Amino acid sequence: MPQTKRTVAIVGAGLSGAAAAVRLWDLAKELEHRGSSMPLEIHLFEASAILGGRASSRFLPEEDLLLDGAQHLTMNCCTAMLEFLRRTDLLRFWKLQTEMTFCVRSGASETAGPLRFFPFRNSASLPQPFHLLPALWGLGHLNRLERLQLLGICRQIQKSTPNSGDSFRAWMEKLGCPASVADHFFDPVILSAFSDQMENVSAGIAKTVFRRMFLETKDGWHFWIPQCPLREIFDANLTPFLERSGIRIHRQTPVRRIVPGRLLIQDTKSGLRSEFAADSVILAVPWFQAGKLLPELVSLDLFQPERFEPRTISAVHFWTDRVLFPQPNLVLPRETIQWIFRPPFGPEVPNSAHHSDGLQGPDPKLRFLPENVGPETCSPAERVRHGFYHQALLSDADRCVSAKPQALEQLVRAELQMLFPEARFLHFRTTRCPAAVFSCSTWMEHSRPTMLTPFPSIFLAGDWTATQLPATMESAVVSGNLAAEETFHFLKNLHESQ
Numbered sequence: 254m255p256q257t258k259r260t261v262a263i264v265g266a267g268l269s270g271a272a273a274a275v276r277l278w279d280l281a282k283e284l285e286h287r288g289s290s291m292p293l294e295i296h297l298f299e300a301s302a303i304l305g306g307r308a309s310s311r312f313l314p315e316e317d318l319l320l321d322g323a324q325h326l327t328m329n330c331c332t333a334m335l336e337f338l339r340r341t342d343l344l345r346f347w348k349l350q351t352e353m354t355f356c357v358r359s360g361a362s363e364t365a366g367p368l369r370f371f372p373f374r375n376s377a378s379l380p381q382p383f384h385l386l387p388a389l390w391g392l393g394h395l396n397r398l399e400r401l402q403l404l405g406i407c408r409q410i411q412k413s414t415p416n417s418g419d420s421f422r423a424w425m426e427k428l429g430c431p432a433s434v435a436d437h438f439f440d441p442v443i444l445s446a447f448s449d450q451m452e453n454v455s456a457g458i459a460k461t462v463f464r465r466m467f468l469e470t471k472d473g474w475h476f477w478i479p480q481c482p483l484r485e486i487f488d489a490n491l492t493p494f495l496e497r498s499g500i501r502i503h504r505q506t507p508v509r510r511i512v513p514g515r516l517l518i519q520d521t522k523s524g525l526r527s528e529f530a531a532d533s534v535i536l537a538v539p540w541f542q543a544g545k546l547l548p549e550l551v552s553l554d555l556f557q558p559e560r561f562e563p564r565t566i567s568a569v570h571f572w573t574d575r576v577l578f579p580q581p582n583l584v585l586p587r588e589t590i591q592w593i594f595r596p597p598f599g600p601e602v603p604n605s606a607h608h609s610d611g612l613q614g615p616d617p618k619l620r621f622l623p624e625n626v627g628p629e630t631c632s633p634a635e636r637v638r639h640g641f642y643h644q645a646l647l648s649d650a651d652r653c654v655s656a657k658p659q660a661l662e663q664l665v666r667a668e669l670q671m672l673f674p675e676a677r678f679l680h681f682r683t684t685r686c687p688a689a690v691f692s693c694s695t696w697m698e699h700s701r702p703t704m705l706t707p708f709p710s711i712f713l714a715g716d717w718t719a720t721q722l723p724a725t726m727e728s729a730v731v732s733g734n735l736a737a738e739e740t741f742h743f744l745k746n747l748h749e750s751q
């Protein structure tokens with residue numbers, strides 16, 4: 254007798270929705286290998302024309318270029334995300350980086366003078382948890398006393414547990430962390446990981462992140478950087494993988510409402526509404542949209558979307574007449590710009606060009622463009638094609654500068670000109686993503702919804718659900734996996750009871 258096919262509708266094709274689809278497919282295959290079977294039909298509904306959600310890129314016609322909203326990176330401790338990339342054969346588009354470089358201006362006032370670089374890397378000989386001692390001790394932007402204090406605080410972070418409800422700043426104060434160490438070490442680290450300030454971030458969630466990055470394994474903090482625009486990874490290359498697995502993708506098909514057993518969908522071209530029947534639904538949209546599709550979540554007080562505080566991530570993309578520095582990235586603990594990435598869209602710079610400690614000076618191995626390539630002579634598309642690409646990243650930028658991209662760009666331009674006075678800047682593009690992530694506040698510690706909803710056949714996924722992680726690709730994939738497991742369990746029970 255033919256078996257009844259079960260239909261699952263996943264709403265939202267960001268990383269959480271895509272991960273849910275892949276995990277469901279894997280669970281169905283595992284069951285088949287164990288000699289049992291439950292045929293599944295998996296449908297992925299996406300409002301936009303492309304997959305990837307927030308992990309995506311935009312096409313800029315003037316520059317003839319696909320540009321990411323901002324540099325995405327995933328840490329080596331993000332095991333669910335890495336497994337998802339391996340499983341979908343997308344890890345080949347990512348490159349592991351095992352070193353960061355802290356960079357400050359020298360001179361007593363820190364306002365002028367050549368740049369000083371402090372590499373931050375694991376000691377090859379020291380075992381975990383001592384592997385970062387030399388790197389921490391080498392952070393020359395802190396004085397000797399501050400570095401000793403930093404080592405002491407790191408030890409205390411390892412040993413102690415914060416009180417529930419403490420912010421990271423409050424916890425640091427309790428541990429006796431001096432303000433200068435908090436401001437010039439922990440603040441940039443927290444800002445990069447959470448896109449938020451220490452006074453807002455929950456100490457409990459921060460401790461979880463620190464443990465995974467620095468304490469559990471030696472290389473948890475190493476990070477993976479995409480080698481091409483995100484759209485090429487999560488749309489162009491993920492699509493054929495999903496299609497080969499039989500997952501049906503419905504692009505430009507926004508879902509308007511979900512009720513048990515069906516979706517109300519709308520065709521964006523014709524505007525026509527229709528219904529789609531599904532045995533189970535996974536709602537994988539951002540927190541500010543979930544309540545519109547499933548109002549019961551809010552009316553039954555399962556979550557309070559208005560208490561999620563969005564955080565902006567901005568990036569100033571710029572093209573120069575030369576490679577500004579030989580390292581792949583710089584961390585700037587004393588500037589408004591937090592990171593500068595030299596992503597792989599530019600030329601490879603030989604390792605031997607690397608200055609490990611010293612002052613920046615002209616280096617013959619870093620390439621220069623001829624004088625005649627410039628804003629006066631070339632179109633934006635030509636400057637972008639010839640110039641060397643860099644990206645200045647500013648998490649939670651709205652706190653330090655007006656929300657207007659022009660104001661941010663002006664501030665970044667001035668800072669860049671001070672940092673790299675000899676360079677010519679050929680072209681700038683500023684991107685600002687207002688609800689890139691949400692604040693991991695102390696309120697959020699216990700207030701994120703689980704994958705369950707008031708309806709047994711409807712499940713939630715998304716970086717904002719109760720994963721205990723900050724709003725990241727890892728959180729999205731973990732949530733997708735969990736939602737898929739709940740859905741599969743529900744369908745299996747349904748299947749067996751009939």
Ligand SMILES: Cc1cc2nc3c(=O)[nH]c(=O)nc-3n(C[C@H](O)[C@H](O)[C@H](O)COP(=O)(O)OP(=O)(O)OC[C@H]3O[C@@H](n4cnc5c(N)ncnc54)[C@H](O)[C@@H]3O)c2cc1C
Binds near residue numbers: 324688690
């Ligand atoms: C600029 C920026 C930089 C970031 N940097 C990093 C980083 O370095 N590292 C990191 O780990 N994370 C980073 N993040 C966060 C990361 O991108 C997100 O946490 C993750 O992509 C969220 O995935 P998601 O599936 O939960 O949600 P989303 O990506 O938001 O996906 C939701 C999908 O649902 C679709 N949708 C919405 N409504 C409907 C509807 N009615 N019907 C059908 N579909 C609908 C949307 O179009 C979207 O495709 C960054 C985010 C931004 C914006």
